[in-house]
Amino acid sequence: MMRKFWPLLMAGSVGAMSVQAAPAETYEVLVGSYTAGTSEGIYRLQFDSRTGRFQGPPVLAATADNPSWLTLSEDQKHLFVVNENGPGQKDPVGRVSSYSIDPRNHQLTLINQVQSLGNEPTHASVAADGRYLFVANYSVVEDPGGSLAVLPVDAQGKLSAPVQLSGHPASRVNPERQASNHVHSVVSSPDGKYVFVQDLGADKLFAYRYDPKANHELPLTPATPASVQLPPGSGPRHLLFSADGKHAWLTTEMSAQIAVFDYKDGQLTQTQLVDYAAGQPVSDKAGAALHASSDGKFLYVSNRGTANHIVVFGIDPATGHLKELQRRSVEGDHPREFSLDPTGRFLLVANQKSNEIVVVERDPETGLLGKTVQKLPIDAPSDLKFLVRQ
Numbered sequence: 001m002m003r004k005f006w007p008l009l010m011a012g013s014v015g016a017m018s019v020q021a022a023p024a025e026t027y028e029v030l031v032g033s034y035t036a037g038t039s040e041g042i043y044r045l046q047f048d049s050r051t052g053r054f055q056g057p058p059v060l061a062a063t064a065d066n067p068s069w070l071t072l073s074e075d076q077k078h079l080f081v082v083n084e085n086g087p088g089q090k091d092p093v094g095r096v097s098s099y100s101i102d103p104r105n106h107q108l109t110l111i112n113q114v115q116s117l118g119n120e121p122t123h124a125s126v127a128a129d130g131r132y133l134f135v136a137n138y139s140v141v142e143d144p145g146g147s148l149a150v151l152p153v154d155a156q157g158k159l160s161a162p163v164q165l166s167g168h169p170a171s172r173v174n175p176e177r178q179a180s181n182h183v184h185s186v187v188s189s190p191d192g193k194y195v196f197v198q199d200l201g202a203d204k205l206f207a208y209r210y211d212p213k214a215n216h217e218l219p220l221t222p223a224t225p226a227s228v229q230l231p232p233g234s235g236p237r238h239l240l241f242s243a244d245g246k247h248a249w250l251t252t253e254m255s256a257q258i259a260v261f262d263y264k265d266g267q268l269t270q271t272q273l274v275d276y277a278a279g280q281p282v283s284d285k286a287g288a289a290l291h292a293s294s295d296g297k298f299l300y301v302s303n304r305g306t307a308n309h310i311v312v313f314g315i316d317p318a319t320g321h322l323k324e325l326q327r328r329s330v331e332g333d334h335p336r337e338f339s340l341d342p343t344g345r346f347l348l349v350a351n352q353k354s355n356e357i358v359v360v361e362r363d364p365e366t367g368l369l370g371k372t373v374q375k376l377p378i379d380a381p382s383d384l385k386f387l388v389r390q
Contacts (some may be wrong), residue, residue, distance in 0.1 A: 011378050025050045027342060028106060030082065031058065032383035034068045034352065036089070037090025039379035042067050042081065042108065043296030045357075047386075050155055052346045052359050052373035060106045062099060065091045065266040068382040071124045071133070076387060077101055078110060078157035080126065080133055086140060094121045096151060097134055098159045105385060113161045118147045123185040123238075126153070131212055132219060133159065136183040136197070136273040145170070148197050148206075150220060165218050176202070177254065184237045184253070190245030194266045195220055200235040200253055204228060207266065230266050231255060237287060243278035243296050247320025256285035256303055258313075270322045276311050277303060289337045293342060298325075298367035302335040302349070310335065310360075312350065312367055328369040332356055339384040346373065350381035 033039040042063035046055040068084040083095040095118040106119050108148040118137025125134050139146040150164040164265035169182045182201035188210065189196065197206040203204050207223035214221075229294035232235050235254030241263065242248065246249065248268060250259040258332035261268040277285045293317070299313040299322060308330050313322040332351030339348050344364040350357055356377055 003355060012344075026055065028387045029339075029348070030061065030070055030079070030351070030382050030387065031357070031378065031383045032070045033066060033378070034084070034380040034382055035064070035066050037355075037379045040069070041065075043267060043378065045376070047341060049341055049343045049345065051254075052341075053359060054357075054359075054374065054376050055289070056074070056210065057109075058376070058378050062110065064093075064097060065089075067097070069121075069123050070383050070385045071200075072385055072387075073126060073157065077103070078111070078153075080124055080153075080157075080159070080244075082116070082121040082124050083084055083113075084120050084122055085136075087278075094119050094137060096124065096159060098157050100157060101387075102126075110152060111157050111161055111322060113243065114151065115255075115310055116149050116151075117165060118149060120231050121149070125186050125188060127195075127210065127212075127219075128188050129212070134186035134188075134195060136186050138182050138184060138200075139180070142180040142183075146183040146185050146199065147181075148186060148220075152216075156352065161382075163258070166197070166206075166208075166220065168197075168199050168202045168204065168206055168227075170201040171232060173203060175213050175233075175344065177201070177235065178233070186241060187239045187241070189263070189266065190241050196239055196268070198236040198239055198250065200237060203232055203234055203236065204231065205236055205239065205250065205268065206314060207267065207268070223266050225267070230259060230289060231257070231273070238290055238298075240290050241318055242292065249290060249299060249320070249322070251287040251290050253287045253299060255286060256287040256307075258287075258290070258299075258301060258322060258323060262320070271319065274324070274350065275314070275324050276301065276324065277307065286334065291338065291340060293340060293367060295364075295366070299386050300340070301339065302330070302338055304334045304336070308333055308351075309336060310338065310347065310369060312369060316368065325366075325374070326368050328360070331372055331375070333359055337382075337383045342386060342388070348384055352380050352382055355379050355381075357384070 043058040109210035208220040212219035234252035260272035332354035
């Protein structure tokens, strides 16, 4: 059953917003971005699911430095944002920000901001019980390298400084990109008892047991086994569990592959490895985001580099195995993230380097992508999150 989204509001300015009636088919999207150019932070868009078009230009929701990844709390009362800062940038310090979301008009109000204790935080996720935010400090430079940071979150959405930091040894298979570890994402298991860390620099997926009752200052301890090996030089990036929790898919950035796993009791067992850039030059291998359709029948993966495709796969419901169905150009450069709209009839692509969001038609029955509906100019978009009525 499709969940309905919050009605949208027409915004007149960042600080003050007037409430107007909006059709039920109109939904609100928050957009993260990089701010080295003209972007000023987090933007808000109104999306009409009847036409597949945005209503009006982007509206600035919050001024922020490099809010590249957006994480909503389960009740959608709070928004957690990684500020992907690092050496050589306007703000050289990696940070994490928390915002409250006004249920009446969706206005964002900054609650607080803390340091992530690492460079270029690039991903975050909330623990299943909502007590901690897990942050992936990617760290472009070798020293100090990447880390996993664990930040407490109180009931009002306020963040505290990290209570736990974890790093991993690098594989050094690629001397330029894997001279140190680079934590790229952190994802909890469906039952909330385990946390999995994808480390591009280590060529491994690391597993932790989550048990804050045992030690609230060190809620994560290495699981058994403590890691899953990926192909040398592959560069693990993002992990996604199936809706039934029996399978998982992992994108590798450097080799443009998808590893398929069976999952049970904290253990991931690889059952398939799909190479969606086989025989292509290195410039065509830059795997990024992955998302599944709400019915669990299709998986979508973005590949950047010179390929700039969305690759569509059919999912075997029994095994989680993938079969390629389509490759579709994003008609832009560097599809860092994308999102399926709540109706399943459109796919929205954030083309970071061509400064646009591209809306593409999607057939919910076949999973295939169709014609381009709209290209909306916006500087360096990096993430897209729909606001959802609970």
